[in-house]
Amino acid sequence: MILTAISVALPASLLGVLLVMKRMIMVGDAISHAVLPGIVIAFLIVDSRESIPMLIGAAITGVLTTVLIDFLKRKLRVQEDAAIGTAFTFLFALGVLLIAFYAGKNTDLDQECVLYGDLETSILDQLIWNGRLFGTRAIAQLFPLSLIVVFVLILGNRGWKVWAFNSEFGNLKGMKTNLWQLGLMTLVSIHAVLSFESVGVIMVVGLLVLPPACALQLTTKYSKVFIYSACIGMLSCVLGVFVGGMINISIAPTIVSINGLIFTTIVIINQIRSRIIA
Protein backbone atom coordinates (compact mmCIF):
# COMPACT_ATOMS: atom_id res chain seq x y z
CA MET A 1 0.00 0.00 0.00
CA ILE A 2 2.90 2.31 0.77
CA LEU A 3 4.30 1.52 -2.66
CA THR A 4 1.00 2.36 -4.35
CA ALA A 5 0.78 5.64 -2.49
CA ILE A 6 4.36 6.51 -3.34
CA SER A 7 3.91 5.71 -7.00
CA VAL A 8 0.96 8.10 -7.03
CA ALA A 9 2.78 10.79 -5.05
CA LEU A 10 6.18 10.80 -6.73
CA PRO A 11 5.11 11.86 -10.25
CA ALA A 12 2.51 14.20 -8.74
CA SER A 13 5.02 16.00 -6.55
CA LEU A 14 7.40 16.45 -9.51
CA LEU A 15 4.80 17.57 -12.07
CA GLY A 16 3.26 19.78 -9.39
CA VAL A 17 6.52 21.74 -9.01
CA LEU A 18 6.34 22.92 -12.62
CA LEU A 19 2.64 23.75 -12.31
CA VAL A 20 3.12 25.72 -9.10
CA MET A 21 6.13 27.61 -10.42
CA LYS A 22 4.26 28.48 -13.64
CA ARG A 23 1.27 29.52 -11.47
CA MET A 24 -0.87 27.00 -13.31
CA ILE A 25 -1.72 24.67 -10.48
CA MET A 26 -5.45 25.25 -10.91
CA VAL A 27 -5.12 23.97 -14.46
CA GLY A 28 -3.76 20.79 -12.91
CA ASP A 29 -6.78 20.74 -10.62
CA ALA A 30 -9.03 21.26 -13.63
CA ILE A 31 -7.43 18.43 -15.57
CA SER A 32 -7.68 15.95 -12.73
CA HIS A 33 -11.45 16.49 -12.69
CA ALA A 34 -12.02 17.02 -16.37
CA VAL A 35 -10.51 13.69 -17.45
CA LEU A 36 -13.59 11.99 -15.99
CA PRO A 37 -15.81 12.14 -19.09
CA GLY A 38 -12.86 10.91 -21.15
CA ILE A 39 -12.49 7.92 -18.89
CA VAL A 40 -16.21 7.16 -18.92
CA ILE A 41 -16.52 7.47 -22.68
CA ALA A 42 -13.50 5.24 -23.20
CA PHE A 43 -15.04 2.79 -20.74
CA LEU A 44 -18.38 2.81 -22.56
CA ILE A 45 -16.74 2.23 -25.93
CA VAL A 46 -14.58 -0.73 -24.97
CA ASP A 47 -16.76 -1.88 -22.05
CA SER A 48 -13.90 -2.72 -19.75
CA ARG A 49 -11.39 -1.05 -17.51
CA GLU A 50 -8.51 -1.83 -19.83
CA SER A 51 -5.97 0.85 -19.20
CA ILE A 52 -4.89 1.76 -22.74
CA PRO A 53 -8.27 3.12 -23.98
CA MET A 54 -8.77 4.89 -20.65
CA LEU A 55 -5.35 6.49 -20.92
CA ILE A 56 -6.08 7.68 -24.44
CA GLY A 57 -9.49 8.99 -23.38
CA ALA A 58 -7.98 10.82 -20.43
CA ALA A 59 -5.07 12.24 -22.40
CA ILE A 60 -7.45 13.56 -25.04
CA THR A 61 -9.82 15.18 -22.55
CA GLY A 62 -6.89 16.53 -20.54
CA VAL A 63 -5.41 18.26 -23.55
CA LEU A 64 -8.89 19.32 -24.64
CA THR A 65 -9.39 20.96 -21.24
CA THR A 66 -6.24 23.08 -21.60
CA VAL A 67 -7.26 24.04 -25.12
CA LEU A 68 -10.76 24.91 -23.92
CA ILE A 69 -9.42 27.05 -21.05
CA ASP A 70 -7.09 28.80 -23.45
CA PHE A 71 -9.92 29.40 -25.91
CA LEU A 72 -12.21 30.88 -23.24
CA LYS A 73 -9.39 33.07 -21.98
CA ARG A 74 -7.93 34.38 -25.24
CA LYS A 75 -10.77 34.36 -27.72
CA LEU A 76 -13.78 35.00 -25.52
CA ARG A 77 -11.83 37.07 -22.99
CA VAL A 78 -13.17 35.23 -19.98
CA GLN A 79 -10.88 35.92 -17.01
CA GLU A 80 -8.51 33.08 -16.29
CA ASP A 81 -9.91 31.73 -13.02
CA ALA A 82 -13.45 31.85 -14.41
CA ALA A 83 -12.31 30.08 -17.57
CA ILE A 84 -10.71 27.29 -15.54
CA GLY A 85 -13.74 26.97 -13.27
CA THR A 86 -16.13 26.86 -16.20
CA ALA A 87 -14.17 24.28 -18.17
CA PHE A 88 -13.55 21.78 -15.41
CA THR A 89 -16.84 21.86 -13.53
CA PHE A 90 -18.71 21.49 -16.80
CA LEU A 91 -16.61 18.54 -17.96
CA PHE A 92 -16.64 16.91 -14.53
CA ALA A 93 -20.42 17.25 -14.29
CA LEU A 94 -20.71 15.64 -17.72
CA GLY A 95 -18.59 12.77 -16.50
CA VAL A 96 -20.70 12.26 -13.37
CA LEU A 97 -23.89 12.28 -15.45
CA LEU A 98 -22.40 9.79 -17.90
CA ILE A 99 -21.58 7.45 -15.02
CA ALA A 100 -25.03 7.84 -13.51
CA PHE A 101 -26.84 7.18 -16.79
CA TYR A 102 -24.77 4.48 -18.39
CA ALA A 103 -21.99 3.08 -16.36
CA GLY A 104 -23.37 3.02 -12.85
CA LYS A 105 -25.90 0.21 -13.16
CA ASN A 106 -23.89 -2.87 -13.79
CA THR A 107 -20.27 -1.94 -13.52
CA ASP A 108 -17.61 -1.23 -11.01
CA LEU A 109 -17.17 2.39 -12.05
CA ASP A 110 -18.98 4.49 -9.49
CA GLN A 111 -19.01 8.10 -8.37
CA GLU A 112 -17.78 7.51 -4.85
CA CYS A 113 -14.73 5.72 -6.14
CA VAL A 114 -13.97 8.43 -8.67
CA LEU A 115 -14.31 11.23 -6.14
CA TYR A 116 -12.53 9.75 -3.18
CA GLY A 117 -10.60 6.80 -4.51
CA ASP A 118 -9.87 3.76 -2.45
CA LEU A 119 -6.29 3.03 -1.68
CA GLU A 120 -7.28 0.13 0.56
CA THR A 121 -9.03 -1.87 -2.17
CA SER A 122 -6.67 -0.88 -4.97
CA ILE A 123 -4.24 -3.42 -3.58
CA LEU A 124 -6.78 -6.17 -4.21
CA ASP A 125 -6.42 -5.52 -7.91
CA GLN A 126 -3.43 -7.75 -8.46
CA LEU A 127 -1.60 -8.15 -11.70
CA ILE A 128 -1.00 -11.81 -12.41
CA TRP A 129 0.84 -12.85 -15.52
CA ASN A 130 1.98 -16.36 -16.37
CA GLY A 131 0.75 -17.48 -13.00
CA ARG A 132 3.10 -15.15 -11.15
CA LEU A 133 2.19 -12.20 -9.03
CA PHE A 134 3.62 -8.93 -10.31
CA GLY A 135 2.32 -6.56 -7.66
CA THR A 136 -0.77 -4.44 -7.89
CA ARG A 137 -2.10 -2.99 -11.07
CA ALA A 138 -1.75 0.54 -9.73
CA ILE A 139 1.95 0.09 -9.08
CA ALA A 140 2.49 -1.62 -12.42
CA GLN A 141 0.95 1.40 -14.16
CA LEU A 142 2.26 4.21 -12.02
CA PHE A 143 5.82 3.06 -11.55
CA PRO A 144 6.65 3.33 -15.28
CA LEU A 145 4.93 6.74 -15.28
CA SER A 146 7.19 7.86 -12.43
CA LEU A 147 10.21 6.81 -14.45
CA ILE A 148 8.92 8.61 -17.54
CA VAL A 149 8.24 11.79 -15.57
CA VAL A 150 11.72 11.76 -13.99
CA PHE A 151 13.29 11.08 -17.38
CA VAL A 152 11.32 13.83 -19.16
CA LEU A 153 12.08 16.38 -16.44
CA ILE A 154 15.81 15.64 -16.37
CA LEU A 155 16.21 15.50 -20.15
CA GLY A 156 14.25 18.68 -20.77
CA ASN A 157 15.41 20.42 -17.59
CA ARG A 158 16.63 23.62 -19.25
CA GLY A 159 13.58 23.86 -21.48
CA TRP A 160 11.18 23.39 -18.56
CA LYS A 161 13.02 26.11 -16.68
CA VAL A 162 12.59 28.56 -19.58
CA TRP A 163 8.95 27.52 -20.06
CA ALA A 164 8.08 27.97 -16.40
CA PHE A 165 9.96 31.20 -15.82
CA ASN A 166 9.61 33.11 -19.04
CA SER A 167 7.68 31.58 -21.94
CA GLU A 168 7.84 34.82 -23.92
CA PHE A 169 11.62 34.64 -23.88
CA GLY A 170 11.45 31.04 -25.07
CA ASN A 171 9.08 31.95 -27.90
CA LEU A 172 11.36 34.75 -28.97
CA LYS A 173 14.24 32.29 -29.19
CA GLY A 174 12.07 30.06 -31.35
CA MET A 175 11.08 27.56 -28.66
CA LYS A 176 7.68 25.92 -29.16
CA THR A 177 6.43 26.64 -25.66
CA ASN A 178 2.88 25.58 -26.55
CA LEU A 179 4.08 22.07 -27.36
CA TRP A 180 6.00 21.88 -24.08
CA GLN A 181 2.87 22.92 -22.25
CA LEU A 182 0.71 20.35 -24.03
CA GLY A 183 3.32 17.71 -23.24
CA LEU A 184 3.20 18.54 -19.56
CA MET A 185 -0.60 18.57 -19.55
CA THR A 186 -0.65 15.16 -21.21
CA LEU A 187 1.53 13.78 -18.42
CA VAL A 188 -0.72 15.40 -15.80
CA SER A 189 -3.79 13.87 -17.48
CA ILE A 190 -2.26 10.41 -17.64
CA HIS A 191 -1.26 10.69 -14.02
CA ALA A 192 -4.78 11.80 -13.08
CA VAL A 193 -6.42 8.81 -14.73
CA LEU A 194 -3.94 6.30 -13.35
CA SER A 195 -4.30 7.55 -9.82
CA PHE A 196 -7.99 8.31 -9.55
CA GLU A 197 -8.83 4.77 -8.53
CA SER A 198 -6.34 4.85 -5.70
CA VAL A 199 -6.74 8.35 -4.32
CA GLY A 200 -9.63 9.96 -6.19
CA VAL A 201 -9.67 13.19 -8.17
CA ILE A 202 -9.79 15.49 -5.15
CA MET A 203 -6.89 14.04 -3.20
CA VAL A 204 -4.74 13.91 -6.30
CA VAL A 205 -4.80 17.72 -6.41
CA GLY A 206 -3.47 17.75 -2.86
CA LEU A 207 -0.59 15.55 -3.97
CA LEU A 208 0.08 17.90 -6.90
CA VAL A 209 0.12 21.13 -4.92
CA LEU A 210 1.19 20.42 -1.32
CA PRO A 211 4.68 18.93 -1.76
CA PRO A 212 5.83 21.73 -4.12
CA ALA A 213 4.27 24.35 -1.84
CA CYS A 214 6.30 22.91 1.07
CA ALA A 215 9.47 22.71 -1.02
CA LEU A 216 9.19 26.33 -2.15
CA GLN A 217 9.03 27.36 1.50
CA LEU A 218 12.26 25.51 2.17
CA THR A 219 14.55 26.54 -0.66
CA THR A 220 15.13 29.09 -3.40
CA LYS A 221 17.30 26.71 -5.44
CA TYR A 222 15.57 25.45 -8.56
CA SER A 223 16.74 21.83 -8.59
CA LYS A 224 16.36 21.47 -4.83
CA VAL A 225 12.69 22.38 -5.13
CA PHE A 226 12.15 19.18 -7.15
CA ILE A 227 14.16 17.02 -4.76
CA TYR A 228 12.48 18.39 -1.62
CA SER A 229 9.07 18.14 -3.22
CA ALA A 230 9.59 14.47 -4.13
CA CYS A 231 10.91 13.68 -0.64
CA ILE A 232 8.03 15.44 1.12
CA GLY A 233 5.52 13.75 -1.19
CA MET A 234 6.91 10.31 -0.39
CA LEU A 235 7.36 11.02 3.32
CA SER A 236 3.72 12.01 3.71
CA CYS A 237 2.71 8.77 1.96
CA VAL A 238 4.69 6.63 4.39
CA LEU A 239 3.36 8.56 7.39
CA GLY A 240 -0.16 8.56 5.93
CA VAL A 241 -0.29 4.80 5.42
CA PHE A 242 1.18 4.25 8.86
CA VAL A 243 -1.13 6.64 10.73
CA GLY A 244 -4.17 5.68 8.67
CA GLY A 245 -3.57 2.01 9.38
CA MET A 246 -2.98 2.62 13.06
CA ILE A 247 -6.23 4.46 13.74
CA ASN A 248 -8.10 2.69 10.97
CA ILE A 249 -9.16 5.59 8.78
CA SER A 250 -9.18 6.14 5.04
CA ILE A 251 -5.62 6.49 3.84
CA ALA A 252 -5.72 8.94 0.92
CA PRO A 253 -7.16 11.83 2.96
CA THR A 254 -4.77 10.99 5.79
CA ILE A 255 -1.82 11.38 3.42
CA VAL A 256 -3.07 14.75 2.19
CA SER A 257 -3.84 15.93 5.74
CA ILE A 258 -0.36 15.01 6.88
CA ASN A 259 1.03 16.87 3.91
CA GLY A 260 -1.00 19.89 4.94
CA LEU A 261 0.35 19.58 8.49
CA ILE A 262 3.91 19.45 7.17
CA PHE A 263 3.21 22.63 5.21
CA THR A 264 1.76 24.38 8.26
CA THR A 265 4.73 23.34 10.38
CA ILE A 266 7.22 24.65 7.82
CA VAL A 267 5.40 27.97 7.55
CA ILE A 268 5.30 28.39 11.34
CA ILE A 269 8.98 27.52 11.73
CA ASN A 270 9.90 29.95 8.93
CA GLN A 271 7.88 32.70 10.61
CA ILE A 272 9.54 32.09 13.97
CA ARG A 273 12.98 32.01 12.36
CA SER A 274 12.46 35.28 10.49
CA ARG A 275 11.19 36.91 13.72
CA ILE A 276 14.31 35.79 15.57
CA ILE A 277 16.62 37.05 12.82
CA ALA A 278 14.75 40.37 12.61
Next chain:
Amino acid sequence: MKEQTSIDVKGLQMGYHGNIVLKSVDVVLETGKIIGIIGPNGSGKSTFIKGILGIVSKMSGNVTFFNQSLNAVRNRIAYVPQRESVDWDFPISVNELVEMGVYQPTKWWKKSSAADQEKIKQAIEKVGLTAFASRQIGQLSGGQQQRAFVARALVQGADLIIMDEPFVGIDMSSQEAILLLLQELRNEGKTILIVHHDLATVANYFDKVMLFNNELVAYGSINEVITPAVLAPVYGTIVDFSQIKQHV
Protein backbone atom coordinates in the same frame (compact mmCIF):
# COMPACT_ATOMS: atom_id res chain seq x y z
CA MET B 1 30.39 43.37 -41.41
CA LYS B 2 27.76 45.19 -39.44
CA GLU B 3 24.51 46.26 -41.05
CA GLN B 4 23.48 49.91 -40.99
CA THR B 5 19.83 49.17 -40.24
CA SER B 6 18.74 47.35 -37.10
CA ILE B 7 14.98 47.47 -37.60
CA ASP B 8 12.96 48.37 -40.67
CA VAL B 9 9.24 48.78 -40.00
CA LYS B 10 6.78 49.16 -42.87
CA GLY B 11 3.11 49.89 -42.32
CA LEU B 12 2.92 48.20 -38.91
CA GLN B 13 -0.61 48.38 -37.56
CA MET B 14 -1.54 46.99 -34.16
CA GLY B 15 -4.84 46.52 -32.40
CA TYR B 16 -6.85 44.42 -30.00
CA HIS B 17 -10.29 43.12 -30.89
CA GLY B 18 -10.84 45.50 -33.76
CA ASN B 19 -9.67 48.64 -31.97
CA ILE B 20 -6.59 50.17 -33.51
CA VAL B 21 -3.95 50.92 -30.86
CA LEU B 22 -1.18 51.88 -33.24
CA LYS B 23 -1.78 53.42 -36.64
CA SER B 24 0.45 52.48 -39.55
CA VAL B 25 4.07 52.95 -38.42
CA ASP B 26 6.89 53.38 -40.93
CA VAL B 27 10.37 53.81 -39.53
CA VAL B 28 13.97 52.76 -40.11
CA LEU B 29 16.17 52.48 -37.01
CA GLU B 30 19.94 52.56 -37.40
CA THR B 31 22.42 50.40 -35.52
CA GLY B 32 24.77 51.48 -32.74
CA LYS B 33 22.36 53.85 -31.01
CA ILE B 34 20.47 54.00 -27.75
CA ILE B 35 16.94 54.76 -28.86
CA GLY B 36 14.19 55.83 -26.47
CA ILE B 37 10.52 55.08 -27.04
CA ILE B 38 8.40 57.70 -25.32
CA GLY B 39 4.78 58.75 -25.23
CA PRO B 40 1.89 59.10 -22.76
CA ASN B 41 0.33 56.07 -21.03
CA GLY B 42 -1.56 53.89 -23.47
CA SER B 43 0.07 55.50 -26.48
CA GLY B 44 1.22 52.17 -27.88
CA LYS B 45 4.89 52.10 -26.75
CA SER B 46 4.86 48.56 -25.38
CA THR B 47 2.48 47.47 -28.10
CA PHE B 48 5.03 48.63 -30.66
CA ILE B 49 7.84 46.46 -29.30
CA LYS B 50 5.55 43.50 -28.70
CA GLY B 51 4.34 43.88 -32.27
CA ILE B 52 7.75 43.98 -33.91
CA LEU B 53 8.85 40.97 -31.84
CA GLY B 54 5.72 39.00 -32.65
CA ILE B 55 4.77 38.63 -28.97
CA VAL B 56 1.41 40.18 -29.88
CA SER B 57 0.20 39.47 -33.40
CA LYS B 58 0.00 42.45 -35.72
CA MET B 59 -2.94 43.51 -37.87
CA SER B 60 -0.78 44.34 -40.84
CA GLY B 61 2.68 45.47 -41.81
CA ASN B 62 6.14 44.09 -42.28
CA VAL B 63 9.16 44.20 -39.99
CA THR B 64 12.72 43.16 -40.74
CA PHE B 65 15.73 43.02 -38.43
CA PHE B 66 19.21 43.53 -39.89
CA ASN B 67 17.52 43.23 -43.32
CA GLN B 68 16.26 39.74 -42.49
CA SER B 69 13.10 38.20 -41.12
CA LEU B 70 12.70 37.77 -37.35
CA ASN B 71 13.06 33.99 -37.66
CA ALA B 72 16.46 34.29 -39.30
CA VAL B 73 17.95 36.50 -36.60
CA ARG B 74 16.19 35.42 -33.40
CA ASN B 75 19.46 34.89 -31.58
CA ARG B 76 20.64 38.41 -32.30
CA ILE B 77 17.66 39.96 -30.53
CA ALA B 78 17.13 40.08 -26.78
CA TYR B 79 14.04 41.28 -24.95
CA VAL B 80 14.10 42.44 -21.34
CA PRO B 81 10.53 42.35 -20.02
CA GLN B 82 8.85 44.91 -17.77
CA ARG B 83 9.76 44.39 -14.13
CA GLU B 84 6.19 43.74 -13.11
CA SER B 85 5.79 40.91 -15.59
CA VAL B 86 8.70 38.95 -14.07
CA ASP B 87 8.07 36.42 -11.29
CA TRP B 88 10.81 37.50 -8.87
CA ASP B 89 9.96 34.70 -6.43
CA PHE B 90 10.87 32.11 -9.04
CA PRO B 91 13.59 29.89 -7.58
CA ILE B 92 16.48 30.64 -9.91
CA SER B 93 19.83 32.30 -9.35
CA VAL B 94 21.47 35.01 -11.45
CA ASN B 95 23.65 32.29 -12.94
CA GLU B 96 20.65 30.21 -14.02
CA LEU B 97 18.87 33.26 -15.42
CA VAL B 98 21.88 34.19 -17.53
CA GLU B 99 22.26 30.56 -18.61
CA MET B 100 18.88 30.79 -20.33
CA GLY B 101 20.62 33.05 -22.86
CA VAL B 102 22.69 30.16 -24.23
CA TYR B 103 19.71 27.81 -24.38
CA GLN B 104 19.09 26.52 -27.88
CA PRO B 105 15.55 25.29 -28.45
CA THR B 106 16.64 23.05 -31.31
CA LYS B 107 19.11 21.24 -29.05
CA TRP B 108 16.89 21.23 -25.99
CA TRP B 109 18.23 17.98 -24.51
CA LYS B 110 21.81 19.25 -24.37
CA LYS B 111 23.49 20.63 -21.30
CA SER B 112 25.35 23.91 -21.61
CA SER B 113 28.99 23.42 -22.64
CA ALA B 114 32.14 24.56 -20.86
CA ALA B 115 32.45 27.34 -23.44
CA ASP B 116 28.91 28.43 -22.58
CA GLN B 117 29.77 28.44 -18.88
CA GLU B 118 32.75 30.67 -19.60
CA LYS B 119 30.52 33.07 -21.58
CA ILE B 120 28.04 33.16 -18.69
CA LYS B 121 30.82 33.96 -16.25
CA GLN B 122 32.14 36.77 -18.43
CA ALA B 123 28.71 38.31 -18.98
CA ILE B 124 27.99 38.32 -15.26
CA GLU B 125 31.37 39.93 -14.66
CA LYS B 126 30.70 42.56 -17.30
CA VAL B 127 27.48 43.68 -15.62
CA GLY B 128 29.23 43.64 -12.25
CA LEU B 129 27.24 40.86 -10.57
CA THR B 130 29.98 38.26 -10.00
CA ALA B 131 29.54 38.50 -6.23
CA PHE B 132 25.82 37.85 -6.62
CA ALA B 133 25.95 35.04 -9.19
CA SER B 134 24.39 32.40 -6.95
CA ARG B 135 21.84 34.70 -5.37
CA GLN B 136 18.14 34.17 -6.04
CA ILE B 137 16.89 36.90 -8.42
CA GLY B 138 14.31 38.24 -5.95
CA GLN B 139 17.08 39.04 -3.47
CA LEU B 140 18.74 41.57 -5.78
CA SER B 141 18.11 45.30 -5.91
CA GLY B 142 16.06 46.65 -8.82
CA GLY B 143 19.15 47.85 -10.65
CA GLN B 144 20.93 44.53 -10.19
CA GLN B 145 17.87 42.72 -11.51
CA GLN B 146 17.97 44.78 -14.71
CA ARG B 147 21.69 44.15 -15.08
CA ALA B 148 21.12 40.40 -14.67
CA PHE B 149 18.71 40.52 -17.61
CA VAL B 150 21.23 42.53 -19.63
CA ALA B 151 23.77 39.77 -18.91
CA ARG B 152 21.32 37.23 -20.32
CA ALA B 153 21.10 39.35 -23.49
CA LEU B 154 24.90 39.46 -23.67
CA VAL B 155 25.49 35.69 -23.49
CA GLN B 156 22.91 35.29 -26.18
CA GLY B 157 25.23 37.40 -28.36
CA ALA B 158 22.42 39.86 -29.04
CA ASP B 159 23.13 42.87 -31.27
CA LEU B 160 19.76 44.39 -30.51
CA ILE B 161 18.55 44.67 -26.92
CA ILE B 162 14.97 45.76 -26.36
CA MET B 163 14.05 46.83 -22.83
CA ASP B 164 10.56 47.61 -21.55
CA GLU B 165 10.67 50.32 -18.85
CA PRO B 166 13.99 49.25 -17.29
CA PHE B 167 14.30 52.36 -15.11
CA VAL B 168 10.96 52.20 -13.32
CA GLY B 169 11.34 52.00 -9.55
CA ILE B 170 15.11 52.22 -9.64
CA ASP B 171 17.09 54.90 -7.82
CA MET B 172 19.16 57.45 -9.73
CA SER B 173 22.60 56.00 -9.06
CA SER B 174 21.49 52.52 -10.17
CA GLN B 175 19.91 54.06 -13.27
CA GLU B 176 23.22 55.64 -14.08
CA ALA B 177 25.09 52.37 -13.55
CA ILE B 178 22.75 50.66 -16.02
CA LEU B 179 23.14 53.56 -18.45
CA LEU B 180 26.94 53.38 -18.32
CA LEU B 181 26.73 49.70 -19.13
CA LEU B 182 24.35 50.34 -22.03
CA GLN B 183 26.58 53.11 -23.38
CA GLU B 184 29.52 50.74 -23.31
CA LEU B 185 27.49 48.21 -25.30
CA ARG B 186 26.42 50.88 -27.76
CA ASN B 187 30.06 51.82 -28.31
CA GLU B 188 30.67 48.18 -29.19
CA GLY B 189 28.10 48.59 -31.97
CA LYS B 190 25.00 47.19 -30.29
CA THR B 191 21.59 48.79 -30.69
CA ILE B 192 19.48 49.37 -27.61
CA LEU B 193 15.78 50.15 -27.74
CA ILE B 194 14.21 51.33 -24.49
CA VAL B 195 10.59 52.05 -23.61
CA HIS B 196 10.74 54.99 -21.21
CA HIS B 197 8.18 57.25 -19.59
CA ASP B 198 10.18 59.81 -17.62
CA LEU B 199 10.53 62.88 -19.84
CA ALA B 200 12.89 64.53 -17.34
CA THR B 201 15.70 62.10 -18.10
CA VAL B 202 15.13 61.56 -21.81
CA ALA B 203 17.75 64.05 -22.96
CA ASN B 204 20.49 62.46 -20.85
CA TYR B 205 19.74 58.85 -21.67
CA PHE B 206 19.13 58.53 -25.39
CA ASP B 207 20.80 59.25 -28.69
CA LYS B 208 17.50 59.28 -30.55
CA VAL B 209 13.86 59.06 -29.55
CA MET B 210 10.63 57.78 -31.03
CA LEU B 211 7.55 59.65 -29.84
CA PHE B 212 4.29 57.67 -29.90
CA ASN B 213 0.71 58.76 -29.50
CA ASN B 214 -1.26 55.89 -31.03
CA GLU B 215 0.93 56.54 -34.07
CA LEU B 216 4.55 57.46 -34.56
CA VAL B 217 4.49 61.23 -34.08
CA ALA B 218 8.20 61.85 -34.48
CA TYR B 219 11.52 60.07 -34.74
CA GLY B 220 14.80 61.92 -34.53
CA SER B 221 17.56 63.27 -32.33
CA ILE B 222 16.88 64.83 -28.92
CA ASN B 223 17.14 68.30 -30.44
CA GLU B 224 14.53 67.49 -33.03
CA VAL B 225 11.98 65.71 -30.85
CA ILE B 226 12.33 67.06 -27.31
CA THR B 227 11.01 70.50 -28.13
CA PRO B 228 7.85 72.27 -26.99
CA ALA B 229 6.54 72.34 -30.54
CA VAL B 230 6.69 68.55 -30.91
CA LEU B 231 5.81 67.51 -27.35
CA ALA B 232 2.99 69.93 -26.53
CA PRO B 233 0.42 68.48 -28.97
CA VAL B 234 1.04 65.03 -27.46
CA TYR B 235 1.37 65.76 -23.77
CA GLY B 236 -0.73 68.94 -23.66
CA THR B 237 0.27 71.56 -21.17
CA ILE B 238 1.36 69.11 -18.47
CA VAL B 239 4.94 69.21 -19.68
CA ASP B 240 7.17 71.46 -17.66
CA PHE B 241 10.06 72.15 -19.99
CA SER B 242 12.22 73.55 -17.26
CA GLN B 243 12.32 69.97 -15.92
CA ILE B 244 13.76 68.55 -19.09
CA LYS B 245 17.50 68.77 -18.83
CA GLN B 246 19.11 69.66 -22.11
CA HIS B 247 22.63 68.33 -22.15
CA VAL B 248 23.55 69.96 -25.45
